[in-house]
Structures are given as C-alpha cells and as structure tokens.
Amino acid sequence: MPRLMGVDIPNDKQIQYSLTYLYGIGLHSAREVCEKLEIDPARAASDIHEDELGRIAALLERDYTVEGPLRRQLAQNVGRLRDIRSYRGMRHRNGLPVRGQRTKTNARTRKGPRKTVAGKKGVKDLR
Amino acid sequence: MSRSSKKGPFVDPKLFFKVQKQAETGRSEPIKTWARGCTIVPEFVSVVFMVHDGRKHVKVAVTEDMVGHKLGEFAPTRTFKGHSGKGKK
Numbered sequence: 223m224p225r226l227m228g229v230d231i232p233n234d235k236q237i238q239y240s241l242t243y244l245y246g247i248g249l250h251s252a253r254e255v256c257e258k259l260e261i262d263p264a265r266a267a268s269d270i271h272e273d274e275l276g277r278i279a280a281l282l283e284r285d286y287t288v289e290g291p292l293r294r295q296l297a298q299n300v301g302r303l304r305d306i307r308s309y310r311g312m313r314h315r316n317g318l319p320v321r322g323q324r325t326k327t328n329a330r331t332r333k334g335p336r337k338t339v340a341g342k343k344g345v346k347d348l349r
Numbered sequence: 350m351s352r353s354s355k356k357g358p359f360v361d362p363k364l365f366f367k368v369q370k371q372a373e374t375g376r377s378e379p380i381k382t383w384a385r386g387c388t389i390v391p392e393f394v395s396v397v398f399m400v401h402d403g404r405k406h407v408k409v410a411v412t413e414d415m416v417g418h419k420l421g422e423f424a425p426t427r428t429f430k431g432h433s434g435k436g437k438k
C-alpha cells in the first residue's frame with residue numbers, strides 16, 4: 223500500500239478517492255492534484271508508481287495544507303478567537319454552536335448527547 | 350467583488366474621530382461607546398473602550414488580534430450563570 227505524507231495509507235481504490243483519505247483533501251482537491259500531475263484519476267492507487275507518488279507528495283507539500291499542519295492551523299484559529307475573548311471564542315469554549323444557531327432545541331452536534339433533567343417541562347409545555 | 354467588500358468596513362465616524370483626538374493629545378482614558386457594530390480598525394489598537402452591553406459598559410482593551418472584529422463581540426449581552434439543580438444552591 224502506498225504511503226503519502228507520513229502515516230496515511232490510501233488503499234486499493236481509484237487514486238482520486240484514495241487521496242481523500244488524507245485530512246484536508248476532498249474529492250475536489252484530489253481531482254485537482256491528479257489533473258495538475260496528469261495522472262488519470264481513475265487509476266488504481268496500487269499501480270501509481272513510486273516516482274508519481276513522490277510528485278504527488280511534493281505537490282501536496284508545496285501547494286496544500288494537509289494533516290498535521292492543517293489541524294494545527296485550525297486549532298490556532300480557534301485559539302485566537304478564545305484568547306481575544308470574542309463572542310465566537312466563548313462559544314467554542316462553552317461547546318455551543320458558534321454561528322448563531324438556535325440552542326433551545328437541536329444543536330446536538332455541539333452539545334453532545336442529551337442530558338435529561340428530571341422534572342423539566344415536556345415538549346407539550348414548551349409550546 | 351462582493352457588495353460588502355465594495356462598501357468597506359463600517360467604522361462609526363464619531364468614534365473614529367474620538368480615537369484620533371486621543372491619539373493627537375496623547376491622553377488615554379476609556380472611551381464610552383454604544384457602537385457595538387463598529388469594526389475594529391488598526392488605529393484602535395491599544396485604545397481602551399467601554400462598550401455598552403445593553404445594561405452597562407464593558408471594558409475592552411483592543412489588541413492587535415482583534416482587528417477586523419466588531420466591538421460588540423467583546424461585550425457579551427447575556428449573562429448565563431448555569432442551570433439550577435444538583436451542585437448548586
């Protein structure tokens with residue numbers, strides 16, 4: 223199995239899809255990479271040559287932010303918002319939605335599993 | 350070019366004038382303001398504002414990182430002390 227950018231091992235899929243196993247590479251940028259290097263995106267990742275892999279790695283290194291550096295960048299962006307005590311930073315800190323969504327209901331992705339409170343009004347009463 | 354970038358950032362003219370006056374005279378005391386929607390521009394760095402939160406004025410010391418944000422982002426309008434229940438009196 224080919225290795226790219228350190229630990230990531232895409233598999234026996236077409237190269238365009240296996241590139242998306244890299245953090246920061248979606249289908250769009252995967253196809254972009256293939257196009258730039260004139261590699262048929264439908265070729266299996268297993269028969270991508272060593273030197274082609276090298277070229278992919280070099281291109282990713284140069285023009286894309288992926289994996290560790292990308293994660294670090296995201297964490298930094300959030301960290302900056304936190305440090306300056308902005309509203310968005312506070313929302314990140316409190317684990318609540320950042321972009322003004324409602325929190326009376328929903329928002330479960332940010333808030334995590336429901337914490338049932340005994341004696342709280344039911345749905346009927348809410349209305 | 351989007352409409353918003355054509356229009357440029359909103360900076361409260363009165364507030365900007367006050368900041369400039371302070372920069373000229375060299376005196377610096379907190380500037381009270383209600384202009385929460387005013388964008389923080391580089392000239393505001395190291396100025397201290399008192400931004401209205403609907404009830405009182407919250408002290409906001411502008412740092413370089415805050416440029417591009419709005420003053421109101423640093424003066425929360427809601428006080429949430431947590432829900433009642435166990436662990437609370």
